[in-house]
Amino acid sequence: xxxxxxxxxxxxxxxxxxxxxxxxxxxxxxxxxxxxxxxxxxxxxxxxxxxxxxxxxxxxxxxxxxxxxxxxxxxxxxxxxxxxxxxxxxxxxxxxxxxxxxxxxxxxxxxxxxxxxxxxxxxxxxxxxxxxxxxxxxxxxxxxxxxxx
Numbered sequence: 001x002x003x004x005x006x007x008x009x010x011x012x013x014x015x016x017x018x019x020x021x022x023x024x025x026x027x028x029x030x031x032x033x034x035x036x037x038x039x040x041x042x043x044x045x046x047x048x049x050x051x052x053x054x055x056x057x058x059x060x061x062x063x064x065x066x067x068x069x070x071x072x073x074x075x076x077x078x079x080x081x082x083x084x085x086x087x088x089x090x091x092x093x094x095x096x097x098x099x100x101x102x103x104x105x106x107x108x109x110x111x112x113x114x115x116x117x118x119x120x121x122x123x124x125x126x127x128x129x130x131x132x133x134x135x136x137x138x139x140x141x142x143x144x145x146x147x148x149x
C-alpha cells in the first residue's frame with residue numbers, strides 16, 4: 001500500500017512571503033521534528049492550491065479566535081506597531097462575536113504538497129545518523145535509498 005498523495009496540507013495567507021514564494025516556485029519541503037525522540041520526517045514535493053471550498057471548510061473548523069486572527073492579519077506585512085494588529089483584532093471581535101461566522105479572507109487558503117520524497121531520520125549520539133529516503137521514480141514506483149549521515 002502507498003501513502004495517500006493528498007495528506008500533506010497547510011494553510012496560510014497567499015499574500016505572505018511564503019505564499020508569494022510558492023506562487024513563483026511551486027515546490028516545498030515540510031519537516032516534522034521530534035527532539036525528544038531524535039527523529040524527523042522530511043517531505044518534499046510539488047505544491048498546488050486547494051479549492052476555495054476546501055479552504056472555507058477548514059477555515060470554519062478552526063477555533064473562533066484563530067479565524068479572527070487570520071482575518072485580522074496581513075501576514076508578513078510591515079506594521080508600525082503591535083497596536084495595529086490589536087486594534088484590528090478588537091474591531092473583528094466586535095464585528096464577529098463568538099458564535100458568529102467569520103468570513104474566510106479572500107487571500108487566505110490552503111496548499112497541498114504532492115510528495116515525491118519522504119525521508120526518515122533518526123539521530124545517533126555518534127552523529128552517524130540513520131537516514132532512509134523513499135523517492136518516487138518516473139514509473140511512479142517508490143525507491144528506497146539509505147543515505148549517508
